[in-house]
Amino acid sequence: MTQVAEQVAQHYAKHMAVGQAAEEMKRADQQTCPCCGISFYKFRSQGRLGCPYDYKAFREQLEFLLANIHGETRHKGKRSSKPPELAARRTELIRLRREMREAVEAEEYERASQIRDEIRRIESEAV
Known part of the structure; x- marks a missing residue:
C-alpha cells in the first residue's frame, strides 16, 4: 500500500466509524476527473495525479493529505516561472x-x- 493510500485510509478511519469509512472510501475511489479520466483509486494506488484539474475533482480528499504532509493547504513557497x-x-x-x-x-x-x-x-x- 502506498503512503498516500495509507494516509487516505487513516483519515477516513479517524473521522468515521469503520463501516462508514469503508463506504466513504468506496465512494471516493469511484470519483474520476472529467478532464483526464483518472480515478481517485488510481491516484491512491500510483500516488500521482493525471492533470491540474485533478486538484478540483479530488479537492475534498486532497485537502487533508496536503495538510497532513505539508502542515498547510495553502502554497507559501516559490511560484512557477512558467506562464x-x-x-x-x-x-x-x-x-x-x-x-x-x-x-x-x-x-x-x-x-x-x-x-x-x-x-x-x-x-x-x-x-
Whole structure:
C-alpha cells in the first residue's frame, strides 16, 4: 500500500466509524476527473495525479493529505516561472488526446482526425 493510500485510509478511519469509512472510501475511489479520466483509486494506488484539474475533482480528499504532509493547504513557497497559459494549453492537450482515443475506440475516425488536427494546431502554436 502506498503512503498516500495509507494516509487516505487513516483519515477516513479517524473521522468515521469503520463501516462508514469503508463506504466513504468506496465512494471516493469511484470519483474520476472529467478532464483526464483518472480515478481517485488510481491516484491512491500510483500516488500521482493525471492533470491540474485533478486538484478540483479530488479537492475534498486532497485537502487533508496536503495538510497532513505539508502542515498547510495553502502554497507559501516559490511560484512557477512558467506562464499560466502554458498549463492551460497542456491541460487542453490532455483533454483532446483523451477525446481522440475515445473517438478511435468508438470507431469515429472522422471525429478523431478532427481532434488530431486540433492537437497539431495547438502544438504548432507552442513553438
